[in-house]
Amino acid sequence: MKNFKEISARLEIAKKNIKNIQENNKGSNAASFGKALKISTELVATVVVGTTIGFLLDNWFDTKPLLIICFFFIGVVAGIRNVFRSARKMYEK
Amino acid sequence: MNLNPMHQFEVYKIGPEINLGGLNLSFTNASLFMIISAILITLLLFFGTKKKELIPSKIQLITEMSYTFVAKMINDTAGSSAKSFFPFIFSLFMFVLFCNMIGMLPYSFTVTSHIIVTFALAAIVFIGVTIIGFVKHGIRYLELFIPKGVPIVLLPLIIVIEIISYLSRPVSLSVRLFANMMAGHTMLKVFGGFVISLGLLGGWLPLGFSVALTGLEILVAFLQAYVFAILTCIYLNDALNLHH
Numbered sequence: 001m002k003n004f005k006e007i008s009a010r011l012e013i014a015k016k017n018i019k020n021i022q023e024n025n026k027g028s029n030a031a032s033f034g035k036a037l038k039i040s041t042e043l044v045a046t047v048v049v050g051t052t053i054g055f056l057l058d059n060w061f062d063t064k065p066l067l068i069i070c071f072f073f074i075g076v077v078a079g080i081r082n083v084f085r086s087a088r089k090m091y092e093k
Numbered sequence: 094m095n096l097n098p099m100h101q102f103e104v105y106k107i108g109p110e111i112n113l114g115g116l117n118l119s120f121t122n123a124s125l126f127m128i129i130s131a132i133l134i135t136l137l138l139f140f141g142t143k144k145k146e147l148i149p150s151k152i153q154l155i156t157e158m159s160y161t162f163v164a165k166m167i168n169d170t171a172g173s174s175a176k177s178f179f180p181f182i183f184s185l186f187m188f189v190l191f192c193n194m195i196g197m198l199p200y201s202f203t204v205t206s207h208i209i210v211t212f213a214l215a216a217i218v219f220i221g222v223t224i225i226g227f228v229k230h231g232i233r234y235l236e237l238f239i240p241k242g243v244p245i246v247l248l249p250l251i252i253v254i255e256i257i258s259y260l261s262r263p264v265s266l267s268v269r270l271f272a273n274m275m276a277g278h279t280m281l282k283v284f285g286g287f288v289i290s291l292g293l294l295g296g297w298l299p300l301g302f303s304v305a306l307t308g309l310e311i312l313v314a315f316l317q318a319y320v321f322a323i324l325t326c327i328y329l330n331d332a333l334n335l336h337h
Contacts, residue, residue: 034316034319034323037273037317038265041268045264045265046265048261048268049261050257074254078254079258079261
C-alpha cells in the first residue's frame with residue numbers, strides 16, 4: 001500500500017510540473033512574432049478590401065470617385081478596429 | 094550567372110502544354126514542388142506510424158509531435174467542438190510547412206511565394222468557414238456582423254465595417270504568407286548576389302548576412318505555417334461558437 005501512495009504522490013508532482021511548463025510556454029517569443037505579423041497585415045488587408053469594394057461599386061453606379069473615397073476611409077476604420085480587437089484579445093489572455 | 098533576384102519565382106512548364114477548354118493546365122515547376130511536398134508528408138506520416146513503439150524512433154517522434162502540436166492548437170483556440178476539423182487543419186498546416194521548408198533548399202522553388210497559391214488556400218478556408226457557420230447557425234450567423242451594445246444610429250456604418258473586416262480575412266491570410274515568403278527569398282538572393290559581385294575581397298559581410306537570414310527564414314517558414322493554421326482555427330471558432 002505504501003508503494004501506491006508514493007506513486008500517486010509522484011504523479012501529482014509530475015502533473016503539477018507539466019502544468020507549470022505549459023503556463024510558462026504561453027508567452028514564447030515565436031508566438032509574439034507571429035502576433036505582430038498578424039496585426040500588421042490585418043491593417044493593410046482591410047484597407048485593400050475596402051478600396052476594392054469602393055472601386056467596384058463606383059464602376060457599377062458610375063459615381064467615380066465618390067464611393068472609392070468613402071470606402072477607403074471605411075476600410076481604414078475597419079482596419080484600426082480589427083487591430084484594436086486583436087490587441088484587446090491578447091491583453092485579456 | 095543569373096543575378097536577378099526575381100528569377101527564382103519564375104513559373105515554367107515541364108513537359109507538354111495541356112489546354113482544357115481554354116484553361117492552361119500544363120504541369121509546371123510549381124505543381125512539381127506541390128506534389129513533392131505532398132509525397133514527403135505522406136511518406137513521413139506513413140513511416141512514422143508504421144512501427145508503433147513505446148520508445149519512439151526519431152521519425153515516429155516527429156510524427157507524434159506534429160500531431161500533438163496541431164491537436165493542442167485546435168483545442169486551445171477553437172475548443173473541443175472543432176476536433177472534427179482536425180484532418181483539414183493538420184493537412185493545411187503540414188502542406189504550408191513543407192512547401193515553405195522545401196523552398197529553403199537551394200535550387201528548389203517556393204510554391205507559397207506565389208499569391209495565387211496562398212489565396213487559393215485562404216479562399217478554401219474562408220468559403221468553408223462561411224458554409225460551416227451558415228449550416229451550424231442558419232441565418233443567425235449574420236449576427237456576427239452586429240456587435241453587441243452598438244447604438245442603432247451607428248448600426249449601418251458598423252455593419253459595413255464588419256462586412257469589410259470579414260471579407261478582409263482571406264486577403265490578410267494570403268498576403269501575409271505570400272509576402273513573407275517572397276520578401277525573404279528575394280533578400281536571400283540579393284545578398285547572395287552581393288557575395289558574387291563583391292568577390293573574395295568584400296564578399297564576406299554579405300555572406301554573413303546571408304547565413305543569418307537563412308536562419309531567420311527557417312523561423313519565418315515555420316511561423317507562417319503556424320500562423321496560417323492558428324488563424325484558420327480562430328475563424329473556425331467564430332463560425333462554431335458565434336460570439337466575439
